Amino acid sequence: MLADILSGWPPPALDPAGPFNGPIVTLSWVLFAMSGVVLLVVLVATGLALFGGAKWKRRLSGRKLIWIGGLVFPTVVLSALLVYGLALTAHLNAEPEPGEMRVRVTGEMWWWRVAYLDAQGREVLQDANEVHIPAGRPVTFELESADVIHAFWVPPLGGKVDMIPGRRNILRLQADKPGAYGGQCAEYCGGPHALMGLVVVAHEPGEFERWRRSRRAAPAPSDALGQRGAQVFADSGCGACHTVRGSAANGLAGPDLTHVGSRRSLGAGILPNNRGTLAGWVADSQTIKPGNRMPAYKMLSGGDLQAVAAYLESLR
DSSP: OHHHHHTTOSOOSSSOOSTTTHHHHHHHHHHHHHHHHHHHHHHHHHHHHHHSOHHHHHHHTSHHHHHIIIIIHHHHHHHHHHHHHHHHHGGGGOOOOTTOEEEEEEEETTEEEEEEEOTTSOEEEEEESEEEEETTSOEEEEEEESSSOEEEEOTTTOOOEEEOBTOOEEEEEOOSSSEEEEEEEOSOOSGGGGGOEEEEEEEOHHHHHHHHHTOSOOOOOOSHHHHHHHHHHHHTTGGGTOBOTTSSOBOOSSOOOTTGGGOSEETTTTEEOSHHHHHHHHHHHHHHSTTOSSOOOTTSOHHHHHHHHHHHHHOO
16 A cells, blocks of 8 residues: 555656656756766866876966867857757647647646546646646646746756746657656745645546546435534535535645545645544644645544544545
8 A cells, every 4th residue: 555655756856767757867967968968077177277288287277278169168158959859859849730639737736627628628627736648649747836936856857947927838648557656846946845746647548438427426425424414524614625526525725635635645745645644634734735825624523533534534
């Protein structure tokens, strides 16, 4: 169970798992190689300047070498790398092809709002902190921010793209094989920035269709503990911030909880998702993730917490 939860972590940055990360890795190695060459040249020149003969010291202190080494060489090399990098990665941010799957991810302080879109860009399904895609197909991610600048980065599948308030950025990703691929906010966005992870889960196409069809409204809890938990959830006002489709809860400020029980992790990738961590999160999420916007519910009794956790766990 723990191995399944931790699958994809830590995310490898130089091990591409899809065609849209290949150019990023290639560019990274080219930059590493050029950095090595420049460093070697500088070290050799420094060694000759310090320990070389008078002939080398005279050449290295000449005005011509200063112009070439200090201005012409870096200008030419950096310009060439810029053009190469832009040409290599230009297609990664292209608008979606007709019929291509689209997902909108919105950075929030400090979690991820996920919306699956139809061909016209309309939301057909909401979720949070976990993105499901079919393996072997390109998927267009529309990246936005609701508050401050975040950055969406799933290293095995593609490069990092900033999420800027009032702006829509595009990133295309594809996972060649089914699996879980870890991601992380890569732009400092405030206190618990480091605790803002996410998971992209790639399915076989048939399995993805079954997953998609299963995203219906949550059924009412079937056992007494879950029913009590649903009542505590409603009486505590949780529905003011959270949506559970199929119930009266329709808040939009916090993550959609309709299928929270099926997620691999809790708190944007920081805890394994089970009844115990759900109860702990509801009781005092501020201790677990200081600064997040969910208040602590320390007034709930142990029995009420277990009931709420059982209810949330049943939302699959």
